[in-house]
Amino acid sequence: MSLAKKLPWVFKYRPRRIDELVNQEEAKRLFIEWLNSWFQGKPGKKAVLLYGPPGSGKNSLVEAAAKERGLELIEMNASDYRRSTDIERIAIVSSRGGSLKSDRGRIIVLDEVDGVSATADLGALESILNLIENTSHPVVLIANDPWDPKLRELRDACMMIEFKRLTKTDVKKVLRSICSSERLECEEEALSYIAEKAEGDLRSAINDLEAVGEGFGKVTLATVKALLRARDRDLNIFDVVRKIMISKYAWQAREASTQTDLAPDELIKWVHENLPRQALDPDDLWRAYEALSRADVYLSRIIRTGNWDLLSYAVDMMTAGVALSIKNEDYKYKWVKYSFPETIRLMVKTREARQVREDLARLIASHLKCSTSTVKSDVIPYLKVIFDNNPEYAAKLALGLNLSESMIRYLSESKGDTIVRQVERFRQEIRKTGTEGKPTSTIPESRPSSKRTEKKEVKSSRGLEDFFKKQL
Numbered sequence: 001m002s003l004a005k006k007l008p009w010v011f012k013y014r015p016r017r018i019d020e021l022v023n024q025e026e027a028k029r030l031f032i033e034w035l036n037s038w039f040q041g042k043p044g045k046k047a048v049l050l051y052g053p054p055g056s057g058k059n060s061l062v063e064a065a066a067k068e069r070g071l072e073l074i075e076m077n078a079s080d081y082r083r084s085t086d087i088e089r090i091a092i093v094s095s096r097g098g099s100l101k102s103d104r105g106r107i108i109v110l111d112e113v114d115g116v117s118a119t120a121d122l123g124a125l126e127s128i129l130n131l132i133e134n135t136s137h138p139v140v141l142i143a144n145d146p147w148d149p150k151l152r153e154l155r156d157a158c159m160m161i162e163f164k165r166l167t168k169t170d171v172k173k174v175l176r177s178i179c180s181s182e183r184l185e186c187e188e189e190a191l192s193y194i195a196e197k198a199e200g201d202l203r204s205a206i207n208d209l210e211a212v213g214e215g216f217g218k219v220t221l222a223t224v225k226a227l228l229r230a231r232d233r234d235l236n237i238f239d240v241v242r243k244i245m246i247s248k249y250a251w252q253a254r255e256a257s258t259q260t261d262l263a264p265d266e267l268i269k270w271v272h273e274n275l276p277r278q279a280l281d282p283d284d285l286w287r288a289y290e291a292l293s294r295a296d297v298y299l300s301r302i303i304r305t306g307n308w309d310l311l312s313y314a315v316d317m318m319t320a321g322v323a324l325s326i327k328n329e330d331y332k333y334k335w336v337k338y339s340f341p342e343t344i345r346l347m348v349k350t351r352e353a354r355q356v357r358e359d360l361a362r363l364i365a366s367h368l369k370c371s372t373s374t375v376k377s378d379v380i381p382y383l384k385v386i387f388d389n390n391p392e393y394a395a396k397l398a399l400g401l402n403l404s405e406s407m408i409r410y411l412s413e414s415k416g417d418t419i420v421r422q423v424e425r426f427r428q429e430i431r432k433t434g435t436e437g438k439p440t441s442t443i444p445e446s447r448p449s450s451k452r453t454e455k456k457e458v459k460s461s462r463g464l465e466d467f468f469k470k471q472l
């Protein structure tokens, strides 16, 4: 089976060109005109807001346009908006000319902006408005429902482009063409039934078609009804995980994963967390974990290489792989209580510390001219030892590197206070001698137990290099 054949159909049959999008003629026209105006250097509005029902082609249009014109997409979605700093980071990238990857033009995409109003961080809206004002690249906002009063300013800053709910005829047209590409036998009434249930959401219609095609090999009204009648589109994530575990056939487990919007890298956490609750037979458990670990390997390979063809293998492993591993029926169908993934909880809890570590790594990396991951693995652990054991020396390092208080506390929980105070004393000392900012100044070697009493020179607010050269 070829790789392409294993890709989920919503990826495989994504429109590659703008004219492959069905319907949405008005939206396509307005969007193309706007994009052209950008590249002729005269955008009327710097941003557009694409809005309309789910699965009607909003992201597809942007992606097709980017592909046609060789533009790079920089995308963010609702979960990124909780921190306005993340948006500012994008804003900085977007105001610069070329990118690290290439010198191609770019489109900045902010998906699910209607999610912003629900989050506590209203600073995010401010940051988005700022981004629109200062950007030197086209900005595309996407929302299902843009009419929240909180989004008024955003609406004013954007050209509004509406996507219509796709008609049953539109949906059927796409389904029919997929059936013919897949050489899948299908009955007209079966496609009508799928289209009817989809209520204009082409994504869910394509997913339904794939589930039926994969499960039964042909699409008849009977098979469609058998599969879809029981289907509840709003299955919650616990139900999805449960469905995966109790699936008897591979296709059932795969199909369950299409009933959630959760990305595979999230889904795997849910399965991982709850697997040992369901699969109590040790034989089942190791087999299932074997499958999960393979899924994990594929996922990290996708991240490393950008090879999305591996996605369907990862999904197969974490759904079908797990389902078929749990064989002991004493446990397989037993109802057990599931819980929220511990890793996600932990990530939320440690978010601040991780941010400090990230900033620290970046700061040191810029001094040492190496990568941040090298700093994290080879430098920070040693710094922690120094900071825990030699506050005096640590304070000098902190001063030389210009570390913030939270960075110092990150490096040493127990001695953080002492070091911060010591740094402050050094600063005062420098100020007292009135030499701050001048090429040389002195820091007293004030370690009481030290026999060394000579004073050494240091440029007070310079970087590590100077500090090491002159001070140590």
Ligand SMILES: Nc1ncnc2c1ncn2[C@@H]1O[C@H](COP(=O)(O)OP(=O)(O)OP(=O)(O)O)[C@@H](O)[C@H]1O
Pocket (backbone or CB within 6 Å): 009, 010, 011, 013, 014, 015, 020, 021, 022, 023, 024, 052, 053, 054, 055, 056, 057, 058, 059, 060, 061, 143, 144, 174, 202, 203, 206
């Ligand atoms: N107008 C269309 N023409 C062709 N295919 C479409 C169209 N709209 C949606 N699709 C199909 O449905 C899938 C989902 O579409 P897309 O991601 O563009 O939806 P969306 O409008 O962004 O929805 P949401 O609001 O849920 O994010 C695509 O992979 C594509 O295959």
Ligand SMILES: [Mg+2]
Pocket (backbone or CB within 6 Å): 058, 059, 111, 142
């Ligand atoms: Mg979308």
